[in-house]
Amino acid sequence: MQLSISLKSDIGRVRTINQDHYLAEVLAPGVALLGVADGMGGYEAGEVASALAIEHLRRLASAKPLPTEQPELLLEQLKRAFLEANQAILAGQADPHQAHMGTTLTAALVVNASIFVVHTGDSRLYLISQGQITQVTDDHSVVGELVKSGGLTEEEARVHPQRNLLTSALGSSRPPRLDHYQLTWQPGDTLLLCSDGLTNHVFADELLAALQGDFAGLADRLVALANERGGTDNITVVAARWLGGDAP
């Protein structure tokens, strides 16, 4: 299996600091760990929270060997990394400058044709296969839940006054909701993780259209598009393509 990675994290055009963090590591042939964390909670604290989330994911990557033949154990280890990150963030809130820090975290562990996903918050994971794009994760946000139930359109959600209100994240007083998914993919497919700084400005069909160009430049093109449309938040894109087969 040959994987190609395209990634970029950008401050955007409005914020003074980039509070997103990401991870994209190939751990072994056919095994890769990808993650996006979007921090929140006041000046610099959000950056601390998202860095802690990615650090705990990275620890998982270095804890070799991963039980790649045991899907349930893999998902359990991924979830444990989330819970340990959550504990570290809650402990860090003792510092008054970090009292309200929190972060989203979306992680995907690729093991050949399988993809294990754990997710909390409103960053997203998409799978693009055979010319179709699927949003795999649900947004854990007030507006995300309204969109899912049909009470709000995507367009309305983007300008909704409560669009930044999350219903689950790491660092919250309530235990995080950890959704998990096990997917399969095939040669030519693309996995895309991103923070809401991208999806606030770029629709799914536009993500699909952007895949037409060269893959290495994909993240750059998407970040540029979000910035052209205002770049109102930090923008992070981590994409992986399983090379071979027909690209979408």
Ligand code: MG
């Ligand atoms: Mg954001």
